[in-house]
Amino acid sequence: MGIIQCSKGHFYDSETNASCPYCKGGESGVGVTKPLPVKEVGKTQALVQSEAVVSIAGSPEDKGKTVALMKRAMGIDPVVGWLVCTHGADKGRDYRIRGQRNFIGRSETMDICIRGDETISRENHTIISYNPKNNGFKIAPGDSKGITYLNDEEVLMPMSLSAYDVIEIGTSKLTFIPLCGERFKWE
Amino acid sequence: MGIKKAYEAVISILRKTPAPLTEEREQNVQEREEKLKFSFGNLQHIGKRETQQDAFGFSNTTDKEYIMQHGIIAVVADGMGGLAYGKEISEEAVRYMLAGFREGGRGSSIREQLLGQVYELNGYIHSKYQMQGGSTLIAVYIKENNLYWVSVGDSALYLKRENRLYQLNKEHIHYNTLCQKVFLGEISSNEAWENEDKHALTEYIGKDTLTEVDCNIWPFVLKQGDKLLVCSDGISGYLLESEIAKAMEGDIRMCCQEIEQLIVSKQHPYQDNFTGLMIYCE
Ligand SMILES: [Zn+2]
Numbered sequence: 001m002g003i004i005q006c007s008k009g010h011f012y013d014s015e016t017n018a019s020c021p022y023c024k025g026g027e028s029g030v031g032v033t034k035p036l037p038v039k040e041v042g043k044t045q046a047l048v049q050s051e052a053v054v055s056i057a058g059s060p061e062d063k064g065k066t067v068a069l070m071k072r073a074m075g076i077d078p079v080v081g082w083l084v085c086t087h088g089a090d091k092g093r094d095y096r097i098r099g100q101r102n103f104i105g106r107s108e109t110m111d112i113c114i115r116g117d118e119t120i121s122r123e124n125h126t127i128i129s130y131n132p133k134n135n136g137f138k139i140a141p142g143d144s145k146g147i148t149y150l151n152d153e154e155v156l157m158p159m160s161l162s163a164y165d166v167i168e169i170g171t172s173k174l175t176f177i178p179l180c181g182e183r184f185k186w187e
Numbered sequence: 188m189g190i191k192k193a194y195e196a197v198i199s200i201l202r203k204t205p206a207p208l209t210e211e212r213e214q215n216v217q218e219r220e221e222k223l224k225f226s227f228g229n230l231q232h233i234g235k236r237e238t239q240q241d242a243f244g245f246s247n248t249t250d251k252e253y254i255m256q257h258g259i260i261a262v263v264a265d266g267m268g269g270l271a272y273g274k275e276i277s278e279e280a281v282r283y284m285l286a287g288f289r290e291g292g293r294g295s296s297i298r299e300q301l302l303g304q305v306y307e308l309n310g311y312i313h314s315k316y317q318m319q320g321g322s323t324l325i326a327v328y329i330k331e332n333n334l335y336w337v338s339v340g341d342s343a344l345y346l347k348r349e350n351r352l353y354q355l356n357k358e359h360i361h362y363n364t365l366c367q368k369v370f371l372g373e374i375s376s377n378e379a380w381e382n383e384d385k386h387a388l389t390e391y392i393g394k395d396t397l398t399e400v401d402c403n404i405w406p407f408v409l410k411q412g413d414k415l416l417v418c419s420d421g422i423s424g425y426l427l428e429s430e431i432a433k434a435m436e437g438d439i440r441m442c443c444q445e446i447e448q449l450i451v452s453k454q455h456p457y458q459d460n461f462t463g464l465m466i467y468c469e
Contacts, residue, residue: 009244108306
């Protein structure tokens with residue numbers, strides 16, 4: 001049997017093929033820099049849209065093709081507030097808070113990932129939750145070793161959050177800015 | 188302190204990500220089984236499309252020493268046809284996963300490594316292509332008898348074990364979201380079924396933020412005789428599971444030929460590109 005593996009990791013029969021048949025015609029100028037057409041696929045657009053989902057590719061000839069769905073901000077996963085890093089390695093950055101529980105940590109798998117601060121636990125340092133029923137926010141300690149402070153007080157139990165509260169985790173300080181509250185609520 | 192402990196216990200039940208696999212447990216799982224040998228096969232076809240936007244690759248499987256040390260990774264990416272750059276992105280995604288595999292461990296557990304790589308890849312593709320293109324991605328990683336997978340989008344991982352076929356990954360399609368709504372009584376099952384967007388992807392590589400990545404928590408222990416099929420939806424979306432199961436009966440290279448011939452013989456007018464990678468546990 002002449003089954004061999006090409007440099008890209010494809011298996012093919014070298015007795016019936018002079019070179020890898022899967023590489024042939026496969027290359028499409030990878031690595032060649034091409035200008036990207038500028039198109040408005042903006043977040044503003046996504047925010048304004050209503051319940052319906054947005055297909056990026058929806059023309060009839062695309063029928064059956066793999067189509068992407070942009071989750072519209074409303075209904076599925078809307079932003080309900082922000083954290084802004086006001087002190088620490090990521091000073092100046094903002095983080096989106098979405099519905100239900102938001103897990104905060106250094107790992108990319110976290111809902112809110114604060115990469116720069118090595119003193120923050122990788123996973124579940126702190127949890128911020130938004131309750132759509134009462135339109136309120138709470139902060140709770142995660143299950144990691146790291147302590148969370150809210151306005152200089154240690155967070156041991158879930159506590160309510162108000163605008164401009166300061167959350168301290170690791171060596172970072174985050175200011176809480178709600179979008180949802182008395183003046184606004186997603187319908 | 189009593190309250191805090193109780194609260195922590197509740198939180199650990201509610202926690203979203205499980206604790207990383209401890210060495211001890213990982214070893215226990217491995218020792219239960221004899222070490223397996225693997226053989227491989229692959230198939231790819233353009234279908235009724237003008238371009239091939241699927242990409243795939245295996246890590247080096249010829250060097251037994253290397254496999255013992257590093258394991259095996261197999262990757263399939265299905266570039267998104269409706270968007271520009273589908274092929275480029277799927278090729279890049281496969282290369283990225285294979286390269287990351289060669290560089291070896293960063294995170295503490297295999298799960299964390301796979302997830303980390305996928306999130307990194309997504310960030311890279313998103314910033315480079317700015318939602319002008321995307322790709323699905325499915326990768327399986329095998330170390331000794333343990334199988335791990337990571338998947339974003341609607342590609343599939345099947346296990347054929349003792350005449351039964353199992354799909355191991357969860358597909359990120361709008362239909363699954365709709366089914367959840369059916370479960371909550373928000374819509375009827377008919378509404379879910381008739382939704383025009385039901386096949387649309389809810390997650391893909393190149394998205395602004397990945398909200399869900401499918402990745403197994405504990406290693407899945409493979410057994411002698413198991414066959415794995417890692418494929419794009421050009422296979423899983425066009426064949427019945429019973430057909431896939433039947434086609435996966437013989438020798439692994441025959442299986443690949445059979446799947447290809449079966450799809451070609453169906454002559455579906457919109458047949459998508461299709462790609463399948465097979466791994467047989469000897
Ligand atoms: Zn090749």
